[in-house]
Amino acid sequence: xxxxxxxxxxxxxxxxxxxxxxxxxxxxxxxxxxxxxxxxxxxxxxxxxxxxxxxxxxxxxxxxxxxxxxxxxxxxxxxxxxxxxxxxxxxxxxxxxxxxxxxxxxxxxxxxxxxxxxxxxxxxxxxxxxxxxxxxxxxxxxxxxxxxxxxxxxxxxxxxxxxxxxxxxxxxxxxxxxxxxxxxxxxxxxxxxxxxxxxxxxxxxxxxxxxxxxxxxxxxxxxxxxxxxxxxxxxxxxxxxxxxxxxxxxxxxxxxxxxxxxxxxxxxxxxxxxxxxxxxxxxxxxxxxxxxxxxxxxxxxxxxxxxxxxxxxxxxxxxxxx
Amino acid sequence: xxxxxxxxxxxxxxxxxxxxxxxxxxxxxxxxxxxxxxxxxxxxxxxxxxxxxxxxxxxxxxxxxxxxxxxxxxxxxxxxxxxxxxxxxxxxxxxxxxxxxxxxxxxxxxxxxxxxxxxxxxxxxxxxxxxxxxxxxxxxxxxxxxxxxxxxxxxxxxxxxxxxxxxxxxxxxxxxxxxxxxxxxxxxxxxxxxxxxxxxxxxxxxxxxxxxxxxxxxxxxxxxxxxxxxxxxxxxxxxxxxxxxxxxxxxxxxxxxxxxxxxxxxxxxxxxxxxxxxxxxxxxxxxxxxxxxxxxxxxxxxxxxxxxxxxxxxxxxxxxxxxxxxxxxxxxxxxxxxxxxxxxxxxxxxxxxxxxxxxxxxxxxxxx
Numbered sequence: 001x002x003x004x005x006x007x008x009x010x011x012x013x014x015x016x017x018x019x020x021x022x023x024x025x026x027x028x029x030x031x032x033x034x035x036x037x038x039x040x041x042x043x044x045x046x047x048x049x050x051x052x053x054x055x056x057x058x059x060x061x062x063x064x065x066x067x068x069x070x071x072x073x074x075x076x077x078x079x080x081x082x083x084x085x086x087x088x089x090x091x092x093x094x095x096x097x098x099x100x101x102x103x104x105x106x107x108x109x110x111x112x113x114x115x116x117x118x119x120x121x122x123x124x125x126x127x128x129x130x131x132x133x134x135x136x137x138x139x140x141x142x143x144x145x146x147x148x149x150x151x152x153x154x155x156x157x158x159x160x161x162x163x164x165x166x167x168x169x170x171x172x173x174x175x176x177x178x179x180x181x182x183x184x185x186x187x188x189x190x191x192x193x194x195x196x197x198x199x200x201x202x203x204x205x206x207x208x209x210x211x212x213x214x215x216x217x218x219x220x221x222x223x224x225x226x227x228x229x230x231x232x233x234x235x236x237x238x239x240x241x242x243x244x245x246x247x248x249x250x251x252x253x254x255x256x257x258x259x260x261x262x263x264x265x266x267x268x269x270x271x272x273x274x275x276x277x278x279x280x281x282x283x284x285x286x287x288x289x290x291x292x293x294x295x296x297x298x299x300x301x302x303x304x305x306x307x308x309x310x311x312x313x314x315x316x317x318x319x320x321x322x
Numbered sequence: 323x324x325x326x327x328x329x330x331x332x333x334x335x336x337x338x339x340x341x342x343x344x345x346x347x348x349x350x351x352x353x354x355x356x357x358x359x360x361x362x363x364x365x366x367x368x369x370x371x372x373x374x375x376x377x378x379x380x381x382x383x384x385x386x387x388x389x390x391x392x393x394x395x396x397x398x399x400x401x402x403x404x405x406x407x408x409x410x411x412x413x414x415x416x417x418x419x420x421x422x423x424x425x426x427x428x429x430x431x432x433x434x435x436x437x438x439x440x441x442x443x444x445x446x447x448x449x450x451x452x453x454x455x456x457x458x459x460x461x462x463x464x465x466x467x468x469x470x471x472x473x474x475x476x477x478x479x480x481x482x483x484x485x486x487x488x489x490x491x492x493x494x495x496x497x498x499x500x501x502x503x504x505x506x507x508x509x510x511x512x513x514x515x516x517x518x519x520x521x522x523x524x525x526x527x528x529x530x531x532x533x534x535x536x537x538x539x540x541x542x543x544x545x546x547x548x549x550x551x552x553x554x555x556x557x558x559x560x561x562x563x564x565x566x567x568x569x570x571x572x573x574x575x576x577x578x579x580x581x582x583x584x585x586x587x588x589x590x591x592x593x594x595x596x597x598x599x600x601x602x603x604x605x606x607x608x609x610x611x612x613x614x615x616x617x618x619x620x621x622x623x624x625x626x627x628x629x630x631x632x633x634x635x636x637x638x639x640x641x642x643x644x645x646x647x648x649x650x651x652x653x654x655x656x657x658x659x660x661x662x663x664x665x666x667x668x669x670x671x672x673x674x675x676x677x678x679x680x681x682x683x684x685x686x687x688x689x690x
Contacts, residue, residue: 037470081666090404090466092666094611098658103352105651110356116651239470246467284486290478293471297453300463300471309464 006146008267013155014225016263017162018043018217022241023248023255024162024169025213029075030250031173032206033186033312037093038078039214040238041100046071046218048104051118051229052111054125054222063125063223064158068215074100075211076204083203086316097238105231116231118222127156127224156224158216163256165213170252182206186310189317199317217241243296246307262292332675338616338664340671345659352655356647363641363648370640371633377640379511379522385625385632386524386589389531391610392628393538394447394583396619400542401575402555407454407469408583409607410476411447415584417480418442419591420488420498420598423505430504439505439592440530440585447584448577450476455576459569465576473607484600497599507593525593534582535621541578551575583607605654612657615665631657 022039029036046067054063074096081092108116132153139149173179181202185192189199221237222229244262248254269288276282299307350360371381391408398405405411422438454468484496507526511519542548554561554571562568590602613631617623638653663670 037466077662081662085667085670087666087668089666090406091611091615091661094406094608095658095662095666098608098654098661100658102651102654102656102658106352106356106649106655109649109651110647116649236474239474242467243471284482286478286482290475293474297457297463297468297471297475300461300468301457302461302463307463 002143003146004271006150008264008271010150011267011270012260012264013151013159014263015266016259017159018220018225018237019241019244019262020162020256020259021158021165021213021217021220022238023244023259024165024252025210025217026242026245027169027173027248027250027252027255028182028206028213029210030245030313031186031310032182032203033189033310033315033317034079034082034203034207034210035089035093035314036078036207036210037090037239037242038074038096038100039210039241040234040236041093041097042071042074042211042214043218043221043238044097044104044232044234045074045100046215047222047233048100048108048118048218048229050215050219051121051222052108054121055112055118055228058122058124060121060125060127060223064127064216064219067219067222068212071215071218072208072211075207075214079204079207082316083200083207086318089314089316101232104229108229108231118229121223121227125223126227127158127220129154129156130160156220158220158224161216162220166252166256173252178205183310186312189312193317193319199319203317214238240292243292246309247296247299249307250310265291328672328676328679332679334618337668337671337675338618341664341668342616342660344667344671345656345663348659348663349652349656352652353648358645358647363645366641366644367633367637369637370644371637375518376520376522377636379517379519379524380636380639381629381632382510382528383522383524383589383594383632384635385628386528386531386593387586387606388609388613388628388631389535389625390582390586390589391607392613392617392624393534393610393621394579394581394586394607395610395614396617396621396624397538397542397551397582398575398579399614399619400548400555401551401571402558403458403572403575403579404466405451405469405576405579405583406466406608406611407451407472407580408586408610409603409605410469410473411450411580411583412586412603412607413473413476413480414450415443415447416587416591416598416602417483418444418446418584419587423501423592424498427502427505432504432507435504436507436526436530436588436592439588443584443587444581445584447587448581450584451576451580452573455573455580458576459572465572481600484598488598495599498597501592501596505592506596507588523594525589527589527593530585530588532625534585535625538582539621547574583610609657612661612664615668616660 022043026036026039049070050063050067053066054060078092078096081087082089105116108118112118135149135153139145173183181192181197185199185202193199221233240262244255244258247258265288269285272283273285353360353363371377391412394408395405419439419442422435422442426435426438450472454465454472457463457468458465481496488498489496490499510524511522542552550566550571553564554566554568558568586606591598595602609631613624613627616627634653634656638650641648642650
């Protein structure tokens, strides 16, 4: 029983990592007032770039940089549309999702001719598990052993980066001047503008931060969790991250718990597939797949607390009427 | 945007044209990047979609889907709502069509089944839009987010239903039994053999879609409800002050929107596939956003935009035969670019045009 639990928790950590990174990415963007439903597209673009470049260079770090670059590029496009041109942020996000889905499959097929996937990564192209010191030695110790050597040790570096990003994000947003301004610009951009701070530049920085984290999230999928990119690899994870962001009420620590919860649901669903639970019977796997979305809708309906988005989210800022 | 007033033809013709041209220009660059000649690609695309009867038939078949989903997005637009749940509403709408066809196809001819299929699909689509609508209206949960969530819930629900309840006995395929003649709409090729639509699945639901376009036009611009929807969309505060009920307007607009999206299933399920199956929507709901944006949320514009996207779908399929380097994913790229330029960047060319068209003021003349 304990072992099963450790196994489920272990895969929970693995499955929630990309959600967490994308969720924190969305946090920066939405806190600054830029709604981003293009998380999915940015992750997909990054996953492809990372997979392709890591295959060619056989270097996971260069792959990661390529993933971040593509994701930031798409983020800047979103910024150009929604900050500079004051376009509809939802429409822009939808466009980015389409572009990423189409371009990754198209370029993947043109460059590698394997039906849109990138070839398996060579040695060095993939982030490997980091085994903590003495993990093997204390594996047999009851309780602490499995927790240390299965749950904490033996993940790749991006997993640790994701969980480290939570306190860092909290510190940036709630303990720095930049963070204060970022949150202010999402609530009342006119006030920030009056204080002589550029709304445009602040929001662009938020969009870039979002791009960087989304880039890590996408790269994790193609060069850490698996070896290479496959079509539609993100499979809705960007939208689950968006749901988690709402579920977390736009707060970093909550975001971690929301992502862990959604990751846990996913891990449990995989574990329970085809197994009957005593007293309840077999739960269809589709139920677990839909559960994050159902929970988010229930939350949005105001039945579990209330999710209040940043006040200026989705509203383009117009400095002066001309 | 209040920056300068422009003549109507600029707003309704020139700017959409420029946006579209920009989208196609960038698409051409993508084609060059892949190493093909964009002009050849355009020629194949146009010939493949309009050059022969069967091609036209396929173009119209796809256009039928896009008219329904485009109208769905447009009706919500007029109420100031963004329904991006067309995908899920159309998917669940398939249930309504399938129930009508499975119940009636062995006993009555298709023209008796059709009204039930229309009602069923519209009712199921509307039902799927109801919860997001009601939550938006009464609890303020953003309809964009809830409709996205409902797309995913619909997808899980339909996979479950098809795998566990609707699957025909003794089959591994997650799909219902094939409908008999009473559950099949006639193909236009059988009705009008002289057009030579060949094997194209374009069917009678094209006329249902055109009728829906007329009805939507009547509803939005010629009825009290339409006036309320437009007023609410233009300025919700003023509309409420004028005595328009926000809850009623939001819910009704979303129900109509969901119903129209659901009716897309008539074309796919009763018109072409003749059985309910997994993933028959494949993005048509999302394309509705592009169609509505390009068509400026007006039924005439939507029909034209739907035909254009139908051409892209059919021509793109042809293109992937002729130029194997350009897979069907190219269509998704073009759609993304159209949504980007015609939607998110729609104001990009405006300041330049305002500057070009506004005559210089007397003040400037004095300085010069």
